[in-house]
Each structure stands twice: as C-alpha cells, then as structure tokens.
Amino acid sequence: MSSRLVGALCALGAAAGFSLTISEARPVSYPEAWTVQTFNEAERNALLIHYTTTPKAAYGFRVEDRGYDDHVFYGGQHNRLLKRWNAPDSQANLYLKLGAGVAAGDFNTGDTESKAAGFAQIAADWENRHVFFSAAAGTYAVEGAMMTEQSARIGVAPYAAEFGALHTWVMVQVDHRPDADETLGAEELTVTPLLRFFKGPALMEIGYSSNDEPLFNFTYRF
Amino acid sequence: MKLITTLTASIVLLASPAFAQDHQDHQDHQDHGDHGEKHEHETHDHGDGHHEDMTSDEMAATEIEAAEGRTVTVKVNGMVCDFCARSLTKVLKKKDAVEDVAISLEDKTVTILLKEGSAMSDEEIEKAVKNAGYNLAAIERA
Numbered sequence: 001m002s003s004r005l006v007g008a009l010c011a012l013g014a015a016a017g018f019s020l021t022i023s024e025a026r027p028v029s030y031p032e033a034w035t036v037q038t039f040n041e042a043e044r045n046a047l048l049i050h051y052t053t054t055p056k057a058a059y060g061f062r063v064e065d066r067g068y069d070d071h072v073f074y075g076g077q078h079n080r081l082l083k084r085w086n087a088p089d090s091q092a093n094l095y096l097k098l099g100a101g102v103a104a105g106d107f108n109t110g111d112t113e114s115k116a117a118g119f120a121q122i123a124a125d126w127e128n129r130h131v132f133f134s135a136a137a138g139t140y141a142v143e144g145a146m147m148t149e150q151s152a153r154i155g156v157a158p159y160a161a162e163f164g165a166l167h168t169w170v171m172v173q174v175d176h177r178p179d180a181d182e183t184l185g186a187e188e189l190t191v192t193p194l195l196r197f198f199k200g201p202a203l204m205e206i207g208y209s210s211n212d213e214p215l216f217n218f219t220y221r222f
Numbered sequence: 223m224k225l226i227t228t229l230t231a232s233i234v235l236l237a238s239p240a241f242a243q244d245h246q247d248h249q250d251h252q253d254h255g256d257h258g259e260k261h262e263h264e265t266h267d268h269g270d271g272h273h274e275d276m277t278s279d280e281m282a283a284t285e286i287e288a289a290e291g292r293t294v295t296v297k298v299n300g301m302v303c304d305f306c307a308r309s310l311t312k313v314l315k316k317k318d319a320v321e322d323v324a325i326s327l328e329d330k331t332v333t334i335l336l337k338e339g340s341a342m343s344d345e346e347i348e349k350a351v352k353n354a355g356y357n358l359a360a361i362e363r364a
Contacts, residue, residue, distance in 0.1 A: 030309035030354050055355045086300025086357040088330065129302050129327065163307050163325035198304060221308070 025196075025203055025219050027079035027095050027123070028058045034222050035060075041207075041215040042175075042190060043067030048077060056081040062099055068186040070108040071142070073117050075101015090128040097121040103142045108181075115143035129160045132169060147179040155196065169196040173207070173215075187211045292321075294334045294342065297360040298351055301330050306356070313354040317342065330359075 029035050029052040039046040044067060050060025058079040065072045077099040085092040103117035121138030132155035140147045155171035173192040180186035192215050194207025201222055207215035301307050307325040310332055314323045319340035324333040332351075336342060344361050351358045 026305055028355075030312055033309075033312065055353055081355075084300070084355060086298075088299050088359065089302065091300040091302050091306065127302055160328070161304070163304055163327050165304075167304050200304075201308065203305070221305070 025217075026221070027097060028052055028056060028081045029221050031055060035219065036221075037217070037219045039064075039217050041192070041217070042209055042211055042213040043186070050077065050079060062101070066103075068181060069105075069142075069147075071103045071105025071115075073099075073101055073103045075099050075117065090126065092126040093124065095123045097123065097138070107142075117142040130157050131155070132157075132171065147177070149175065149177045149179075151175040164200070166197060166199045171196055171205075171207075175209075185211075291364060292336045292338070293364045294336065294347065295362040295364070296332045296334065296347055296351065296358060297362075298330055298332055299357040299359045301325075301327065301332070301356055303327070307332075309354040310351065310356065313350050317346070317350060319346075 025037075026035070027050075031052055031054055033052045035048075035050050035052070035058070037046075037048045037050075039048075044064065046062060046064035048060055048062045050058045052058040060077050060079070061075075062077045063072065063074050077097065080096045080098075081093060082096055083094040098118075098120050100116075100118040102114050104112070104114040106112055107115075117140070119138060119140040121136055123134065123136035125132070125134035127133070133153065135150075135152045137150040138148070140149070151173060153171055153173045155169040157167070157169050159168070161167045171194050173194060175190045175192070177186065177188055177190075180188045182188070187210070190209045190211045190213075192207045192209040194205050194215055196203065196205045198204070198219075201220055203217075203219040205215065205217040209215060298310065301310065304327070307327060311323045311325060314320050314332070314334060319336050319342045320334055321337045321340075322335040324335075325331075326333070334342070334347070347361060348358045
C-alpha cells in the first residue's frame with residue numbers, strides 16, 4: 001500500500017467530513033455469491049439481500065426502517081466496486097452504492113403516505129491484518145427532503161487470526177448526521193465503540209453508541 | 223422493526239460457526255463425491271489421531287501438503303482477511319481441475335491441490351484469482 005494511496009483515502013475521509021455511513025462490510029462479494037446483511041443501530045434497522053454478478057457489481061433489495069424519520073424505505077440497491085488496490089500486505093477499496101425505491105410511513109406528520117426515495121453513497125476502506133480504516137459519505141433523498149450523512153471507522157485486531165479461525169476486531173465508528181432532528185432524540189454526532197467478529201461466512205458486530213443505542217450488524221455470505 | 227430483529231436472530235442461530243463449518247464440510251464432501259473421489263476431511267484419519275482436533279481448513283492444508291506433484295502455490299496480493307480468502311476458495315473450487323484449496327493468511331498464499339491427471343495453466347490460475355477480486359503475485363509448482 002503506497003503512502004500516496006493512504007493519503008488519498010485519508011483525504012477522501014476528511015473531505016467527506018470524516019464520514020462513512022454504513023458498515024456494509026464487503027458490499028460486493030465474489031461472482032454468484034449471495035449476501036444477507038442486517039443493520040440495527042440508532043433507530044435504524046435495515047435488511048439488505050444482494051447477489052454479486054461480477055467481481056465489481058452486486059444487485060439487491062433493501063428494506064430500511066428509519067425510526068427518527070418515521071418511515072420505511074423499500075427499494076433496489078446497486079453496489080459497485082469502483083477501484084481496488086491489492087498490495088502484498090493490504091487492500092483498499094472504493095465503492096459506489098446507489099438505491100431507489102419507495103418510502104412509506106407517517107414522516108412524523110401523522111398522515112400515512114408513500115413517496116419516491118433514493119440514496120447514493122461513496123465509501124472507501126483500507127485494511128491490513130492489524131488495522132482497518134473506512135470512510136463513507138452519502139445522501140438520502142425523499143420527495144421534498146434530502147439528508148446527508150457521513151461516518152468513519154477505525155479498528156485494530158488484537159491478534160492476527162489464520163484462515164478459518166475466529167477473527168476479532170475492536171472498532172470505533174463515528175457517525176455525523178447534520179440533518180438529525182434532536183427534538184426526536186436523534187443526535188448529530190454519535191460515537192459507537194464496537195466489536196466485530198467473523199468466522200467462515202458469518203460476520204457479526206456488536207456495539208453501543210453515545211446516544212445510548214445498541215448496534216448489531218450481521219452479514220452472511222453463501 | 224421486529225421483523226428484521228427476529229430475522230436477524232434467526233440468521234445468527236442458523237449461521238453460528240458450528241453450523242457454518244458443518245455445512246461447508248458437507249458441501250465439500252458432496253463436491254468431491256461428484257468426481258468419484260471422496261475427500262472426507264472430518265473422518266479421514268492418517269493414523270496419527272491428530273485430525274480429531276483439527277478444523278477442516280487445517281486438514282485441507284495438511285492433506286494438500288502431503289500430495290506431492292499435484293500442488294500449485296499461488297502468492298496473492300490483497301488477501302488480508304478471511305472474507306477475502308473465502309472468495310478465492312469459492313472461485314477456485316468451482317474449477318474442474320481443483321480438488322482442494324488451502325489458505326495461509328500469514329504467508330498470503332493459496333495452495334491448490336489438483337485432481338489426478340488434471341492441470342491448470344498459469345493463465346487459468348491468474349484469471350481465477352482476478353475473478354475473485356485479487357492480484358496474482360507469483361506461482362510456484364511442486
């Protein structure tokens with residue numbers, strides 16, 4: 001991994017406000033692989049099922065309950081690996097994630113309605129067997145409203161596990177949601193310490209945020 | 223979002239490491255059975271009794287090391303995590319010529335055990351590695 005690449009990734013994270021949104025580990029898998037992912041954090045719960053068609057593209061369906069925004073998003077999602085840097089001892093990735101669908105709910109108004117919705121996110125990560133860094137920035141739009149969010153993660157592995165063994169990471173995730181409505185209990189900036197475990201095709205993350213919200217993410221590939 | 227929470231809990235139970243490992247082992251047995259060569263990682267004991275304490279991945283590595291003349295060791299750039307390496311095993315095991323695959327994250331190597339009478343060219347190996355999303359650094363044939 002060249003120092004220029006590390007610098008570029010850091011610059012991307014900084015430009016994104018040190019953000020990186022969703023901890024969607026490996027948004028593009030290997031060809032013909034299915035991936036099931038669930039994300040449960042801070043009044044946001046999502047299920048994403050996607051199928052990887054080529055080493056650079058995956059397509060799936062996403063349902064996301066956005067509690068603070070009082071609606072549920074249903075739609076298709078496309079994940080694209082824009083660029084991967086494979087170095088002898090590290091790997092870096094740049095991903096684009098796009099989604100489009102329908103948002104249905106009360107939208108904190110009391111009137112149930114459905115609106116067109118969509119999102120776009122750019123995400124980058126770099127890791128070796130001991131250190132992990134990622135950053136992402138995204139925009140979520142529903143008819144008449146647009147929200148931006150950014151997040152970043154850094155992690156360290158307390159030990160370097162071999163293939164097939166249990167891998168453990170200690171991580172900290174920072175989320176920045178400038179459009180968060182604090183009157184509803186949301187916070188603009190949250191910090192979430194978490195533990196990531198993975199073994200075989202399963203990955204699990206458990207954490208607890210500064211907003212007193214538990215985090216639980218799960219990924220299974222087959 | 224009770225539905226998602228419930229689904230998540232169900233998936234966790236189903237995908238517990240023990241289940242996942244068992245499922246992989248059974249899949250491996252099926253794959254090998256299709257080619258008429260049963261390669262039973264769980265029950266194949268070479269008489270030293272060690273295999274009872276080994277994972278199927280460790281057994282694969284041991285058995286591949288013992289198969290002289292049919293192994294290809296591939297150095298791969300970017301193979302830094304288990305998830306990455308799993309992609310390589312999945313892609314390579316789909317190849318007709320491949321009997322088994324062993325991974326060393328420490329050495330960044332993939333050791334391929336070829337079936338009796340089968341062969342894979344360097345170009346085929348490089349294409350498979352690239353299809354899994356990685357870059358080939360070197361190939362060594364035993």
